[in-house]
């Protein structure tokens with residue numbers, strides 16, 4: 011298997027964004043995943059979100075662990091650097107990368123094996139640290155790359171391809187993220203671009219730790235009857251609580267759009283740091299996406315009913331990030347040189363004097 | 367006969383009894399008088415209650431290694447009375463609290479017991495029970511000033527500076543000092559035949575531990591990110607970095623920090639953060655010890671193959687977590703050199719003094735950037751956690767950081783096709799780019815080895831082999847860049863090889879061996895991979911001793927393996943008890959070897975074999 015670069019051909023019919031770039035400029039190498047793999051849809055949604063946001067395609071740091079999902083940073087944003095790290099340890103690499111250069115958008119892609127098993131410790135701690143990034147888990151309930159073992163997000167009773175049931179309780183990363191303090195938490199489905207793309211946009215522009223659990227079926231090992239992470243199962247059970255529409259900076263509602271109205275009291279706009287907004291539409295009037303405890307309870311209750319809650323579950327628009335916590339300078343740390351970093355012999359003389 | 371500035375004093379205390387501060391003042395007082403000293407903390411893995419010892423060796427000759435035998439024992443821990451009394455050399459002294467008489471366990475006919483009723487002296491003077499406990503240490507310090515002829519002003523001056531701003535503490539401390547001093551002057555023979563006197567030998571020197579020195583070196587080298595997980599004996603390095611960074615790296619106007627320190631959830635995360643930061647162009651390091659190094663192993667392999675700079679300080683200790691975490695050893699050599707899976711090896715630096723801890727820390731960042739690979743600085747508890755007399759730190763203000771081969775946007779503009787892993791210069795080191803540099807060129811997906819020279823995905827066998835061969839070439843380049851060995855002596859038939867903290871006792875052992883008719887040429891290794899000089903030195907001698915502080919002669923293994931040396935040529939001299947190796951142990955073992963093999967004890971072998 012070798013690398014296949016996508017031919018860079020001019021597509022005059024593709025719309026250009028504010029940077030004069032089209033979607034193609036945000037793509038990556040040709041995917042080597044199975045045809046129909048949910049992960050490829052997630053990559054496509056990332057491409058669309060970044061292109062529509064007009065973010066410079068080379069100003070990202072893409073990081074991942076190991077797994078089919080973790081291969082995907084190669085399949086979007088070719089102009090940016092990516093780092094396929096070690097299994098379950100993407101969060102630490104993301105932390106270091108973000109500390110080194112706070113100006114780059116950081117996108118981490120992981121799998122359910124990567125984040126909920128071997129990497130669950132690192133997952134928990136990056137949430138705590140509030141690294142300013144978009145953290146995506148392509149959640150297929152299985153270890154795709156090692157050929158279909160149950161992962162820790164696989165539901166109890168859900169069966170393997172050969173029909174054997176999973177005997178253990180699942181770990182829900184959304185609940186964990188909510189509990190430990192993520193400031194943007196969403197769940198979506200790789201088969202629902204309508205829902206996923208605006209969530210990605212909101213998460214990319216959110217300052218703080220944004221987590222999206224994307225149910226992303228594995229067609230090779232976990233898409234059969236009996237699996238609770240199959241396309242059919244999720245399509246049938248997905249219950250979106252809060253959908254998000256992305257409103258760009260210069261968005262002015264047109265008459266046509268205001269017509270698409272929601273029941274009074276169920277929409278709300280949330281400001282994003284760059285001046286754009288997210289319009290949240292609540293399908294359940296009582297749901298409060300700014301109340302962490304409420305969100306967590308809702309997710310757990312739905313889980314007990316066998317429903318998969320999707321949508322934007324929690325957002326804190328005023329969240330801080332790790333650089334704020336650490337009170338680091340505005341200039342990226344990797345851009346500081348001798349003049350800013352080295353105190354010189356004069357200071358050393360004083361230190362020497364203090365050691366006498 | 368009075369002996370000046372040449373003795374070993376050991377303080378036997380109970381951990382958590384507040385003795386560290388008094389003992390530290392004792393050492394500092396000697397240092398300030400110009401008495402060449404070295405200090406050693408022999409402490410338990412415990413917060414309160416277990417026995418702890420602090421040792422100060424004064425050596426007129428300036429020997430900094432540990433010496434066997436104790437000339438003056440300050441026995442303040444009843445639990446260890448028996449072993450403490452036994453450690454005193456015949457004719458030596460034993461200071462104890464005789465408020466309740468002389469304990470039978472301290473009885474030894476061939477040593478001099480010095481009784482001071484410390485508890486009794488304190489009782490009427492202080493009412494606060496906490497002070498009564500703490501000031502016991504201060505009282506013996508006062509008595510020692512009289513017994514050893516320490517300038518009292520030096521000690522009282524130190525008390526005043528230590529409690530600056532807390533003036534209410536100064537007077538009681540000085541009072542406690544005087545209690546001890548007065549008692550000694552009145553009732554004891556003062557000063558003893560072992561005592562101190564002022565010298566100018568230490569003018570310009572400093573007293574510091576290797577961890578603080580290393581932290582300062584990292585700061586001077588421009589490290590901006592430190593990620594770590596607490597583990598003795600490395601913890602104080604991260605803490606020192608934080609202290610210095612707060613002082614020296616805070617923006618004067620905004621108060622914002624030009625550094626980031628993360629106490630990670632474990633060592634895997636610590637090294638991951640360092641590698642993520644290194645990949646993204648910041649200088650980053652972690653400090654750990656053996657168990658942490660084991661946990662970092664997988665990541666070190668990735669960084670080796672993906673060619674990411676990272677600096678790791680391994681402050682070695684004895685054995686596993688339930689080993690002897692508070693004792694010293696050189697036991698991580700092989701696991702550091704070959705850490706990880708596949709064909710991996712890592713450059714190592716072996717500092718021997720605090721000055722070198724400072725310098726090698728700074729050099730490690732340049733080397734790591736230049737070689738685009740993790741560099742491990744192998745220190746140990748002996749160097750890291752004990753105060754030693756050192757030359758003052760110096761920094762060349764004209765020094766530029768060597769950030770290695772990193773392409774700027776302008777560089778990329780001039781390049782047709784960028785190949786991350788191309789060996790453009792023939793030294794095995796490719797050119798790297800940092801994320802976000804250029805809109806069209808230079809981006810790539812960093813992976814281990816499943817890629818070609820252009821960082822494109824492939825699993826082709828030729829691409830893998832080619833890459834591995836280039837890494838081997840880079841390794842040879844590294845051999846010319848790491849600090850060269852220090853070689854001394856000429857053309858003796860035998861040589862001795864050592865590294866790190868074995869250097870201090872080695873200086874002394876070499877003098878003793880020469881006096882005993884077994885002069886040796888010496889080579890102190892300072893870096894790995896081995897420079898050409900290393901093989902030449904060993905080849906040039908009939909046999910060499912390799913002195914190190916581990917059981918399995920790990921440096922011998924490394925030398926034999928890397929340089930294809932006949933193992934029979936190397937005679938291991940090993941110590942692994944957890945204290946630092948002493949000159950006595952080294953010299954005895956080497957003389958034994960001469961005797962066992964009936965080797966002539968000559969000053970010089972005619973004709974010499976060294977050429």
Ligand SMILES: Cc1ncc(C[n+]2csc(CCOP(=O)(O)OP(=O)(O)O)c2C)c(N)n1
Nearest residue numbers: 077078079097121122123124152153154155
């Ligand atoms: C330390 C380590 N252990 C095991 C593996 C083998 N391994 C590779 S991918 C994988 C599971 C990946 O599962 P997931 O993160 O869910 O990704 P998916 O392939 O399902 O997208 C495992 C166990 C490894 N690469 N490294």
Ligand code: SF4
Nearest residue numbers: 044047078154228229
């Ligand atoms: S094995 Fe599953 S997860 Fe991996 S590429 Fe195929 S469908 Fe996707």
Ligand SMILES: [Mg+2]
Nearest residue numbers: 121122123152
């Ligand atoms: Mg998976």
